[in-house]
Amino acid sequence: GAGVSQSPSNKVTEKGKDVELRCDPISGHTALYWYRQSLGQGLEFLIYFQGNSAPDKSGLPSDRFSAERTGGSVSTLTIQRTQQEDSAVYLCASSWARDSKAFFGQGTRLTVV
Amino acid sequence: SQQGEEDPQALSIQEGENATMNCSYKTSINNLQWYRQNSGRGLVHLILIRSNEREKHSGRLRVTLDTSKKSSSLLITASRAADTASYFCATDASGSARQLTFGSGTQLTVLP
Numbered sequence: 575g576a577g578v579s580q581s582p583s584n585k586v587t588e589k590g591k592d593v594e595l596r597c598d599p600i601s602g603h604t605a606l607y608w609y610r611q612s613l614g615q616g617l618e619f620l621i622y623f624q625g626n627s628a629p630d631k632s633g634l635p636s637d638r639f640s641a642e643r644t645g646g647s648v649s650t651l652t653i654q655r656t657q658q659e660d661s662a663v664y665l666c667a668s669s670w671a672r673d674s675k676a677f678f679g680q681g682t683r684l685t686v687v
Numbered sequence: 688s689q690q691g692e693e694d695p696q697a698l699s700i701q702e703g704e705n706a707t708m709n710c711s712y713k714t715s716i717n718n719l720q721w722y723r724q725n726s727g728r729g730l731v732h733l734i735l736i737r738s739n740e741r742e743k744h745s746g747r748l749r750v751t752l753d754t755s756k757k758s759s760s761l762l763i764t765a766s767r768a769a770d771t772a773s774y775f776c777a778t779d780a781s782g783s784a785r786q787l788t789f790g791s792g793t794q795l796t797v798l799p
Contacts, residue, residue, distance in 0.1 A: 578729075609789070615791065616775065616789050616790055616791035617730075619786045619787075622787075632786070665729065665730070667730075669787075672779065672787075673717045673718055675732040675735050676722075676730075676732060677732070678722075678731070679729055680728045680729040
């Protein structure tokens with residue numbers, strides 16, 4: 575595709591429900607990042623995938639958060655038993671390699687009510 | 688904690704003036720990047736400067752890097768109202784840290 579695609583654009587869920595957020599990176603990009611951004615704040619790193627290497631999960635805030643990347647392409651971020659503090663914009667980015675510029679999707683705005 | 692911290696947090700200038708934003712970071716880096724964000728959604732890459740470079744230009748953008756001070760600056764010359772956005776620096780740390788780490792951003796407002 576032309577760029578990084580994220581779906582859904584917006585998601586409203588009830589507290590306690592599970593949600594899945596999807597990211598389609600640019601074809602051929604080996605690196606994929608997930609970030610979270612609360613209103614007016616900076617980007618909080620969540621998880622990083624690079625090729626076939628073990629992902630860097632050091633930014634996941636709790637064990638309710640998990641992510642996978644199937645076939646080195648599409649990635650899914652799963653949040654179990656959502657809480658109100660999970661409300662944020664979740665941004666995905668991909669790049670050719672770790673030290674090259676990242677291309678961002680438009681994000682998924684998650685609202686937990 | 689954030690690797691990069693931008694300064695100032697907010698900046699308001701008149702159209703035509705220059706805007707300077709600064710970024711400080713904590714660890715050794717491979718490169719430093721600047722991004723722009725409109726309306727709180729996707730970020731757009733502006734410029735990348737490697738650790739062995741000291742200055743880089745792209746159109747109206749000028750970036751400097753001082754690895755001894757662990758700091759970078761982004762200069763936007765002859766600003767336009769359309770430059771209004773949030774600007775973030777991001778560092779690709781050397782060593783075992785693998786994440787691209789972002790600062791908290793500078794909100795730039797260019798008044799027409």
